[in-house]
Amino acid sequence: MDWKTRLERLDRRIIFLVIFFAVLMPLFFPLGLSITPGPEATAFHAAIEALQPGDAVYLAADYDPGSLPELQPMLEAAIEQLCKKDVRIIAGSLWPACPPLVNRAFTQIAEGRFQKVYGTDYVNLGFKEGREVVMNQLGQSIRGVYPVDSAGAPIGDMPVMSGVDSYADIKLIVNVSAGYPGTKEWVQQVRSRYSIPIVAGCTAVSAPEYFPYFQSGQLSGLLGGLAGAAEYEVLVSGSGPAAKKMDAQSLGHIVIIGFILLGNLIYFLRSREGSVA
C-alpha cells in the first residue's frame, strides 16, 4: 500500500484525535494573538454606547446550552456594557432552556461585579412560549405577556418596569440568538413594525445570512460566533472568555484547512495517475 492509499483509507478516529489535540494544545499553551474588532462588532458596541443612563433595553436571549460556548460570552459582555451605561435591563427568552443561562450571567456580572439590584436595575422575565406571537404581543403590553418574572414574582411593582410596558418605552433590543426563533424573526416582526433598533449576536452558522440585515440597517450591530464575541469583549473590557479561546480557534481552523488541502492533493495525484494509466 502506498502512502496515498493509506491516507485515503485512514480511520476517521485518527482524524478525530488530530483535531482534538489541535484544539486542546492552545488551551494549555496560549499564543496570545491580538484581536482587531471588525465593523459589525464596532457598530454593536456603539449602539449600546449611545444609550443614556436610565434607558430601558430589552435583552432577548434565544438560545440553549448547545450554543453556550459561542453565545454566553456575548451575553456576559453585553450585560457588562449595559451595566456600565447604567441602563435598565429587561431580559426575556423564547427558548425554554435559556432563562437559567441568563440568570447565571446576571448573578455573575450585574450582581457580582456591578452590585446591581434585581427588580430595580434588571429583571429576568424568563421563558414564554409562542415565538413570533410573543414578539408581537410585547409590542402591546409586556405585563400582559409576562405577568410574573422567571421566579414567579409579579413584575408590575418592580421599579425596573416603571414607565415601561411596550416597545414604545424601550430604546434598543439586544438579541442573542442560536436560530429559530431568533434574530431573523426579531428583524421580520419587530424592527420596522415597531420602529425599534436591534443589535444581534448570533452563532457563526447563521451569521453569514444576517449580513444583508446589517448592510440594510435592519440590524444596528452584529456579532458572529466566537470571533464576534471576542471582538466585542475587546471593545468592552479589553479581554474576556471568548478572546482567550481565539488561539484554539485559530489552530482548529488551520488544521481544517490542512485537511482540505491534503485531501485534494491526494485526489489530484490520483486523477493524474488515472489519466496516465
Added chain:
Amino acid sequence: MRREIPLFLTIFFGCMMVIGFFVPHPIVNEARSRVEEWTIILAAAAVVLGVANVARIHMHKISRRDRDFQYSFPLLFALFLMILLGIVPKDWITSMGFPAGGTDEGSPFDWLYNNAYVPMQGTMFALLAFYIASAAFRAFRIRTVEAALLAITAVLVMIGRVPVGGSISNWFNGLIHLDLWTLPEIQQWIMDIPNLAAKRAILIGAALGAIATSLKIILGIERSAIGGD
C-alpha cells in the same frame, strides 16, 4: 363540520394577523391581541402534546419489547422526574432542605439542568467539530470551478476571521515592505460584497416562497397543512 370549522379557524386567525398589521384601529387591535394571547397558550399546549407523544412511543416500545427498549426506561424516568421536580409546589421542595424549589435557581430541577442537560447537549453539538474535520479531509473534493470557488472562499474566510490571519498578513507585509490587503480585510470584503449579494437574493427568493405559502394557507387554498384535502 369536520373540515369547515378548522378551515374557518385557520382563515380567521390568519386574516386577523394580517388585517391587524394594516388596520391600527383599537377594535381590530384588541381583537388581534386577544387572538395572540390564545395562540401563546395553544403553542404551549402543542409542546406538551409533543412530549406526551414521545412518552407514549416509549411506553409502547417497552410494552412491545421492541429492539433497544431498555433505553426507554432512563428516558421515561428522566422525563417524569423533571416534570415532577418542576411542577410540585415550591415549598415541598424547600421543606426537604433544598435551597429553592420549582424551576428556580438552586432547586434540584436547576441542578439537573446545569449538570446533566447542559453538558450533554453541549457535547452533542461538539461532536460536530469532529465530523466536520473528517468530512473536510475525506469528502471535500474540488472537482469543478464551482467547488474551487467555494473552497478558496472557505479557506480565506476561515483564516481571515481568526486572529492568526491578521498575524500572517502583518508578517508577510513586513517581509515584502508593502501594504497589501490583509487576510481579515479580504475576509471582510467577501462577507460584505459577494456573500451578501447571494444571501440577499436567497432571502428575497425565500421570502417570495414563504409569502406564497402563507397566503395560500390563510385564504384556505392550501389545506394539506391542517390535514384536510
Added chain:
Amino acid sequence: MPELVGNTLAGLLTLAIFSFLYKDNVVYKFAEHLFVGLAAGYYVAFQYRTVFQPNLWDRLVAGDIVSFIPLALAILLFTRMLPSGQWLSRWPMGAMIGAYAGLQLIGFLQGDLIAQVQANILSVNTGSWVTNVNNFLLIVGVLTTLVYFFFSTEHKGAVGALSKAGIYFLMISFGASYGFTVMARMSLLIGRLEFLFGDWLHLL
C-alpha cells in the same frame, strides 16, 4: 461538595456522549436517551410554570371568563391522543397554523422582501471608485442570483451566462457559510474541552 458531585456527573456524561466517536455503544445510547427524557421533562415543567400557570390558570382564577376559550382549544388539541375524535384536534391546529402563517406573511413581506429590495437600490456614481465597484458587484450579484432561481426560461445564451455568474456568487456565499460553520463547530468543541480540563479536572 455539591459542586464537585455536579461537575463529576457533568464530566462523566460528557465522556459518555464523546464515546460515540469511538463507536456507537451502550453508554452513549443510555446518555442519549437520558438527555431526550430530561429535555422533554424540562420543557413540560417550563410550559407549566411560565405559560399555563400565569397566563391561563391565574387569569381563570381571577375571573377572566374569555380565558376559557384557549383552555377549551388546548384541551381539544389532546384529542389527537385518542383513537377516535382526532378530528377535534384540527380545530386548535387550524387556529395555530393560521396565526403563524399570518404573522410570517407580514414578517417576510416587510422584513425580507421589501427591506432587502430597498437596501439594494444603489448608485455606482458615488465619488469613491471602491464604493462604485462594490455597489456594482452587489447589484450584479443580486440580479444574477435571482436569474439563477428563475425557472420560466431555459438557461441558454445571455440568460445562461447571467445564471452562470449567479451560481458563482452562490458558491462564494456557500464558501463563506462553510468557513463560518467550521468556526461554530470548533467553538463548541473548545467549550467542552475547557469544561473537561478546566472546570472539572482543574488542569487549565
Added chain:
Amino acid sequence: MIKNRTPLPASPSSAKRLALSACSGLVLFLGLAALLATSAAAAVPGLVVRDNPDDRGEAILVEWDGEAAGDSVRVERAESEAGPWVMRRALPGSAARFVDQGEGGPERGKTYFYRVNGQVLSATPTAQWWNKGRTNLFLILALYLGLIMVFLNIARKGGSLFIRKIAGLDAMEEAIGRATEMGKPVLYVPGIDDANNIQTIYSMAILNSVAKMVAQYDTELIVPLAKAFVLPLAEETVRSGYMDVGRPDSFRADNIRFLSDEQFAFTAAVNGIMLREKPAANLFLGSFFAESLVLAETGFTTGAIQIAGTANIHQLPFFVVACDYTMIGEEFFATSAYLSREPMLVGTLKGGDMMKLVIMVFLVVAAIAATMGHSEAFRSLLVIR
C-alpha cells in the same frame, strides 16, 4: 412626575399680554427675562403638535424644525391650558420630533395641551382605520396574490406552463441508471423533518417519480425515515409509483424503514445501510440539518453517485462539496413541481417567477436612477412605517 418649577405663561396670547405689562415695569420685565433664561430654552421654530398618524390613537406627535432649534427642547403636557404640567421629555433640538406614547402616554379622544419651551399648542389623539404608511406593502401583496391566482387558475385548467428542466434531474436519472447496471439499490432520504414540513411534502412528490423510474428498471429502492408520521406517507407514495408503471408486486414495504427519531441515532443507522448494502445512488432530498455532512461523507467514501437538494441554506455547502449534483433552495421546489405537474405547485412557482421578474426589472431601473442621482424617489416607494 416632575412638576415644572418656573411659572411660565400658559399660552402665546397670555405671553404677549405679560410681555406688554412687562414693558410698563422694568423690574417685571427683568424678572421674566431671568425666568426665561433659567428655563435655558429658546422658542422652538416650526413647532407642530398633532395626532400621531396611522395608529390606534394613543400617541401625539410633536415636530419642529430640527436645524433651527436650539440645544434643548422640553416637552411638557397638561390636560388643561392652566396645567398642572407634566414633564414628558427633554431632547436635543436636532431630534426634530417626539412621539408622546407608551407608558403614561395620552389617552384616545382626550384633548391635551403641550408646552414646548414655553409655547403651548393642543391636540387630540384619534384612532385610524387604515395605516396609510403601509399602503405600499398592501399593494405589493395584492399584486403578488393576483399573479399567484392567475397562474394557479391556468395550471388548474390544464394550460401549458413552461418550467425549465433542472440539470439535477438528468443527474438523477443517470444515477438510477447506473445503480441498475451495477445491480445495486438506490437510497432515498427525504430529510429528517416531520410530515407537515413543506420540504418533506415536496420531497414526496420527487420520491413518487423516483419510485416510478426504479420500478421500471426493477431496481431496489431503500427509504430510511426519521419521523414515524412520514412512514405511511412515504409508503403510500412509493407504492403508488410502482402501481403507476404496473409493477405493484415489485414493491417491498420493508424497504421503507422508520429508523429512529433521534437525529444522530438516525444518522448512524443510515450510515450503516450505506456501508452494508452499498447503494450505488444516494438521493438526499428534503430538510436536512447537521447530519448532512456525515451522510454525504459516508456516501462519498462508498463511491455512490450522490444527488442532494434542500432549502436549508446552512447545509448546502456540505452537500455541494461531497455530492455530484446539488439542487439549491428553490431549485429543489422547482424540481418537485416539474416532476409532479401538480397545479398547486406549478401555479405557485410561476407566480413567484413573475414576481421575481418584476423585482429584477425594478432593481435595474432603480440602479440606473440611483446612479443618475434619483435614489430617494425609488427608496421612498418601499419605506415601511
